[in-house]
Amino acid sequence: MTDKAQDKLIIEGVSKTFTGKERQVVALAEASFSVKPSEFVTILGPSGCGKSTILKIVAGLEAPTSGRVLLDGREITEPGRDRGMVFQTYTLFPWLTVQENIEFGLDVAGKTKQERKEVSEHYIEKIGLRGFESFFPRDLSGGMKQRVAIARALANDPEVLLMDEPFGALDAQTRTVMQELLLDVWDESHKTILFVTHDVDEAVFIGDTIYVMTARPGQIKARIDVGLPDQRTFDLKLSEEFMQIKRQVMGLIREEAWKAANTNT
Numbered sequence: 396m397t398d399k400a401q402d403k404l405i406i407e408g409v410s411k412t413f414t415g416k417e418r419q420v421v422a423l424a425e426a427s428f429s430v431k432p433s434e435f436v437t438i439l440g441p442s443g444c445g446k447s448t449i450l451k452i453v454a455g456l457e458a459p460t461s462g463r464v465l466l467d468g469r470e471i472t473e474p475g476r477d478r479g480m481v482f483q484t485y486t487l488f489p490w491l492t493v494q495e496n497i498e499f500g501l502d503v504a505g506k507t508k509q510e511r512k513e514v515s516e517h518y519i520e521k522i523g524l525r526g527f528e529s530f531f532p533r534d535l536s537g538g539m540k541q542r543v544a545i546a547r548a549l550a551n552d553p554e555v556l557l558m559d560e561p562f563g564a565l566d567a568q569t570r571t572v573m574q575e576l577l578l579d580v581w582d583e584s585h586k587t588i589l590f591v592t593h594d595v596d597e598a599v600f601i602g603d604t605i606y607v608m609t610a611r612p613g614q615i616k617a618r619i620d621v622g623l624p625d626q627r628t629f630d631l632k633l634s635e636e637f638m639q640i641k642r643q644v645m646g647l648i649r650e651e652a653w654k655a656a657n658t659n660t
């Protein structure tokens with residue numbers, strides 16, 4: 396656990412202050428943690444604690460005010476193909492079909508039509524959208540759109556997948572299906588995943604490791620090694636071991652939610 400050379404990602408004392416006209420917002424205050432190759436990390440914390448900011452810094456879309464993020468030992472300074480992102484709101488290109496959306500990054504990277512088709516067919520199968528290849532985003536349900544967004548990110552074969560509340564806008568049933576689908580995809584590809592959520596059940600169900608953040612300014616409050624079996628099906632959510640972890644995490648979150656409520660009101 397302390398062998399830094401083996402870490403895929405190192406978030407090292409990252410602080411971020413947003414400076415507006417009226418006031419400054421300290422979003423992150425020396426947040427530090429690391430992620431192993433193929434680890435599935437979930438980040439949990441109250442609204443406004445800096446979760447999205449961390450992902451944006453790892454994505455290279457925002458620069459930290461101080462501290463740094465290392466990917467395979469190299470400092471991140473800009474976006475790159477080694478990192479793929481999936482956001483909560485649907486970011487598909489409305490004028491492209493399902494297949495064209497999935498192939499978009501491959502097209503940009505100069506892959507041939509045949510190469511693109513092989514990859515997109517694989518993921519269309521994997522995410523259960525066979526028969527929908529030529530549909531446009533407007534004709535898909537929310538869950539289907541997010542499947543396409545995940546497939547599009549994976550098609551580029553990134554080393555790290557950054558997911559910012561990707562199932563946050565979905566209903567509870569669809570959300571459960573999507574969690575199992577993502578675990579299935581992860582089982583095959585073993586990407587390193589950084590997954591932000593404010594849903595405790597979701598964090599415990601899909602993560603290997605949970606980092607709980609403090610209320611703003613965000614720091615890492617606790618690390619929880621989930622240690623549940625790799626085979627995760629819905630009945631696991633009803634098990635005693637699941638409930639135990641959930642209780643522990645909810646206790647940590649509750650403290651922070653109270654702090655946030657007391658400073659914001």
Ligand SMILES: Nc1ncnc2c1ncn2[C@@H]1O[C@H](COP(=O)(O)OP(=O)(O)O)[C@@H](O)[C@H]1O
Pocket residue numbers: 413414415420421422440441442443444445446447448449611
């Ligand atoms: N571009 C920005 N300019 C000013 N303030 C921002 C900006 N982005 C985020 N913030 C502020 O930083 C804090 C953390 O935001 P964010 O990372 O989006 O939180 P979370 O994703 O945990 O809800 C919030 O108070 C938010 O209002």
Ligand SMILES: [Mg+2]
Pocket residue numbers: 446447448559
């Ligand atoms: Mg957010």
